[in-house]
Amino acid sequence: MTKRIKNINRTILSDKYFTLSQVKFNYQLKDGNWVENKWEVLERGNAAAALLYNTKKQTVILVKQFRLPAYMNGVEDGFLLEVPAGILEDDDSSAEEAMKREVLEETGYEVPKLKKVYSAFATPGSSTERFSCFVAEYSDGMKVHNGGGLETENEDIELVEMPFAKATELMANGKILDAKTIMLLQYAQINRLL
Numbered sequence: 681m682t683k684r685i686k687n688i689n690r691t692i693l694s695d696k697y698f699t700l701s702q703v704k705f706n707y708q709l710k711d712g713n714w715v716e717n718k719w720e721v722l723e724r725g726n727a728a729a730a731l732l733y734n735t736k737k738q739t740v741i742l743v744k745q746f747r748l749p750a751y752m753n754g755v756e757d758g759f760l761l762e763v764p765a766g767i768l769e770d771d772d773s774s775a776e777e778a779m780k781r782e783v784l785e786e787t788g789y790e791v792p793k794l795k796k797v798y799s800a801f802a803t804p805g806s807s808t809e810r811f812s813c814f815v816a817e818y819s820d821g822m823k824v825h826n827g828g829g830l831e832t833e834n835e836d837i838e839l840v841e842m843p844f845a846k847a848t849e850l851m852a853n854g855k856i857l858d859a860k861t862i863m864l865l866q867y868a869q870i871n872r873l874l
């Protein structure tokens with residue numbers, strides 16, 4: 681495969697919680713000519729998300745939390761209903777293990793197995809973030825603590841267990857605004873998980 685990019689030169693613009701870089705590079709247009717280009721990229725790391733569902737109770741587990749970027753872009757109180765999700769640490773060797781840990785932190789459920797259903801770029805024009813989506817059956821017996829996230833990181837997460845029918849209704853009414861949550865609820869609908 682011949683690559684259409686060369687001479688990559690990366691400068692860090694900000695490196696606090698996330699890294700924002702500016703990358704200068706040469707890019708080959710489809711007509712074969714090379715042009716100089718530059719692009720700002722948010723180097724966000726990778727993430728994972730999981731839909732927990734219970735076929736017997738016909739329920740799913742979502743989490744509700746304040747999302748500042750959503751507040752800044754039109755969500756009146758800034759709270760979003762989402763599937764449990766988290767950013768992977770650099771040393772996470774497996775997204776599944778990391779997601780199990782995140783599910784436990786946020787929901788208090790210790791799920792033995794997660795099934796991977798998608799891997800996707802969240803916003804490929806601006807961020808490097810690639811996320812893995814999982815689904816998992818949960819049962820009441822898997823609950824080992826109250827969840828709610830890590831206090832040490834000021835996470836303030838409310839657990840919301842609801843009928844799947846209610847979650848899909850909220851999605852249809854535009855009340856669920858997180859893309860990976862919509863992807864996973866639709867996955868559950870298409871594949872008749874519930």
Ligand SMILES: Nc1nc2c(ncn2[C@@H]2O[C@H](COP(=O)(O)OP(=O)(O)O[C@H]3O[C@H](CO)[C@@H](O)[C@H](O)[C@@H]3O)[C@@H](O)[C@H]2O)c(=O)[nH]1
Nearest residue numbers: 697727728729762765766767768802809811833834835858
């Ligand atoms: N965003 C952000 N998070 C910060 C910052 N400083 C500390 N944090 C901490 O970073 C942790 C992020 O929590 P995770 O559960 O690992 O990630 P998440 O915020 O749930 O992210 C997932 O959902 C997002 C919203 O859909 C996604 O944007 C993200 O990629 C991921 O899938 C929290 O403990 C938060 O307090 C900051 O400046 N910015």
Ligand SMILES: [Mg+2]
Nearest residue numbers: 764765766767
């Ligand atoms: Mg999270």
